[in-house]
Amino acid sequence: MNTTRGFTGRPRAARPGLPPGQYDAGDDWPVLSAEVTPEIAPADWTFRVGGLVAEPRTWDLAGARLLPASGYAGDIHCVTGWSKFGVRFGGVSLDAFLDAAGPLPSATHAVAHAHTGYTANLPLADLTGGRAWIVWEYDGQPLAPEHGGPARLVVPHLYFWKSVKWIAGLELLDHDEPGFWEQNGYHARGNPWEEQRYSGD
């Protein structure tokens, strides 16, 4: 181990729930998108599930709100090193959208894309079984545009670049297709507990 002379780190208690290489950002919620924050009126937001599904479906925000309410309360982890504990998102489980569209048996992966064109790839198994949400509330308030409002994807068990802001849709595929950061050297899956940051990790 290459220890650094004179480096002790900040006094710290063991923080269960903090993945390796991460630090607790406390109350901060850094914004790390590489693009201009788009101005999307809630009335103009749509979410489409297409590709390898029985019936492609598109929802607007009012339609999405008719689905059973669900939410995520827990921690999130950004590949740049910060983790944020005890966040509360409100929206709908992705299962509700997927069930309505009916994924075909051949579907194994998805590309999530934003209204801006940003993309991220995900194995379908990471999006089902109550592990992913489309959310429009943070702490009971409408999600701020710079954090992905009107609505974003949340996949909290993966690094947060997978939780596509300004989510526009999911395209189901029978193969993996790298998204924006994955084409720029990031890991294909991004599990924080295995420190899957960059390709080759």
Place this chain on the structure above:
Amino acid sequence: MTETATHTTGAGAPAPPARFAVPGRIEVNGRVAGTWQTATLTGIRRETPRASTFRFAVPGWAGHLPGQHLMLRLTAEDGYRAQRHYSLASAPDDSGHIELTLDRVPDGEVSGWFHTVARPGDEIEVRGPLSGFFAWPGDRPALLLGAGSGVVPLMSMVRHHRARGLTVPLRLLVSARGPGELIYADEFGAETTPVFTRTAPAGAPVGRLASAHVAPLLAEPPAGGWEAYVCGSNAFAEHASRLLVAAGQPVDRIRIERFG
């Protein structure tokens, strides 16, 4: 479909765009980016009361493009590790050295070690270069907007432009609280316009970056238009990118690096 037809649009919705509106500039070598390397501190240069430049020898450094960053980690005796991202301040060269410029963050774990403990001869670990997105190979006219330590990756571009004698247009608008906090002040040339938000030299205006700085550059863009690079805090990035859009810069030609 019928039961929710009032709220779903079903078929006929436009096909989603296939790619991020702003494509990456270069491919990143995953193998190199994935390897931790030892970097030996060879020199420390004071830039401002709050910022210093740290020069390292990294014998295995694969080279980088201006705008790229690396991941740096420090390891304590008990095995605890802290890692942070830092932009490369130096222009690519074959000296086997790289430079980083670190702002001293109050109570900062990593920047605090650099500003109070680090001395030449110390060894740390780095991996990179990372991200092909904010990189500027020097091929397109570049309009650079930075604030605070956000000027670091932009300075790498300015230095690259100078070192290679590039003629492609390059402009830097850099915001700082006052002249004493302007990192690299002595190095800027005619390509740079400093913007002072709190105190300015006699005769110079005080105020934040405004459309009056940006609009003239976009009113007469160079052939092919600008590739805009914005770097700094999130608040600055939001402000500067909105000014660019308002002045007519296409969103898909704005690259943003936010330091959080």
